[in-house]
Amino acid sequence: MSTRTRPGWLEKPKPVTQAGKALALATVVLLVCVPFLVIVSTSLASQREVVDNGGWVLWPQEPTLKAYRDILDGGIVTHALGVSVVVTVIGTLLSLSCTALLAYALARPHVVGGRPALLLILFTFLFPPGIIPNFLLVKELGLLNSYASLVLPVMINVFNLVVLRGFFQGIPEELHEAAKLDGAGDWRVLWTVVLPLSKAALAVVGLFYAVAYWNSWFYASLYLESDRWPLQQVLRTYVVAGSGLTDTTAGDGAVTAPQTIQMAVLVIATVPILMVYPFLQKYFTKGVLTGAIKS
CATH class of the missing domain: 1.10.3720.10 (MetI-like)
Structure with a gap:
């Protein structure tokens, strides 16, 4: 009696696979969002904050x-x-x-x-x-x-x-x-x-x-x-x-x-x-x- 195997894309993903996908997705989101956050934050930062942080601000304390x-x-x-x-x-x-x-x-x-x-x-x-x-x-x-x-x-x-x-x-x-x-x-x-x-x-x-x-x-x-x-x-x-x-x-x-x-x-x-x-x-x-x- 032969057993029919399901295609790979129909199999339920393993926990390790799901964790890997979540990690990859989180990495991509961070790579996209963090630079944009830095751009927006720097545009709202004051002169003193820009100088103190070397030209880039992640989160402005005094937004303007x-x-x-x-x-x-x-x-x-x-x-x-x-x-x-x-x-x-x-x-x-x-x-x-x-x-x-x-x-x-x-x-x-x-x-x-x-x-x-x-x-x-x-x-x-x-x-x-x-x-x-x-x-x-x-x-x-x-x-x-x-x-x-x-x-x-x-x-x-x-x-x-x-x-x-x-x-x-x-x-x-x-x-x-x-x-x-x-x-x-x-x-x-x-x-x-x-x-x-x-x-x-x-x-x-x-x-x-x-x-x-x-x-x-x-x-x-x-x-x-x-x-x-x-x-x-x-x-x-x-x-x-x-x-x-x-x-x-x-x-x-x-x-x-x-x-x-x-x-x-x-x-x-x-x-x-x-x-x-x-x-x-x-x-x-x-x-x-x-x-x-x-x-």
């Missing part, structure tokens, strides 16, 4: 928002923050709209020129243009020192396009046919049938675009002058290049340490994405997996 008031008091960081917000919102809306339209066209069967267009798009994904051709193109289009240079050259991302196209292909053809029988055209089918069923994929792609626009600094350094930089380029100047990091003294004589200014700018640049992600997390896995499987 002076660093945030200094950098948001109508200076370069305030302007850069506004630039980043506008570029991220407008860029994400434009990119998501154009990507959805193109993905829907490429997902429909028997579209004239659909296959060659898809191959051409995938070719640009495998062989992207270099920095110099990009710069020359932006210059010839008259986009230098214009915020459009941060959006138009990267408006459609091929990976996001493939994800949306795969998701659209997974929608049953019967729904398209039923809508066509009711007299709906392609635009109405896209608006009333396809997009409402694709909220997961749209949320994921929108998050990808928003993060890319928000974190973009390289193109700003190429195309924009310093007075038009977004927040991430200003952050790089503050933290990496060390420019403008002399001690800041307010009218009351209080001094803000350069490390505190650095960490405050870093917090301002990080928190917006951290606040958006939890609302889209439930769509993340579903949207990516569905689009990737179908593509």
Whole structure:
């Protein structure tokens, strides 16, 4: 009489295995949370605490928002923050709209020129243009020192396009046919049938675009002058290049340490994405997996 063994993934984990997983998870959490706690704590610390602790503070005894008031008091960081917000919102809306339209066209069967267009798009994904051709193109289009240079050259991302196209292909053809029988055209089918069923994929792609626009600094350094930089380029100047990091003294004589200014700018640049992600997390896995499987 033969005994059937259960697959390994169906077996109940041993206590040693569970303890190892818990230890590994706790280690990862500490590696992620402790540096972020140090950043936030240092941004709230006073000059004396920063000096006494060698530049880094784990838990401030006298928390203060002076660093945030200094950098948001109508200076370069305030302007850069506004630039980043506008570029991220407008860029994400434009990119998501154009990507959805193109993905829907490429997902429909028997579209004239659909296959060659898809191959051409995938070719640009495998062989992207270099920095110099990009710069020359932006210059010839008259986009230098214009915020459009941060959006138009990267408006459609091929990976996001493939994800949306795969998701659209997974929608049953019967729904398209039923809508066509009711007299709906392609635009109405896209608006009333396809997009409402694709909220997961749209949320994921929108998050990808928003993060890319928000974190973009390289193109700003190429195309924009310093007075038009977004927040991430200003952050790089503050933290990496060390420019403008002399001690800041307010009218009351209080001094803000350069490390505190650095960490405050870093917090301002990080928190917006951290606040958006939890609302889209439930769509993340579903949207990516569905689009990737179908593509």
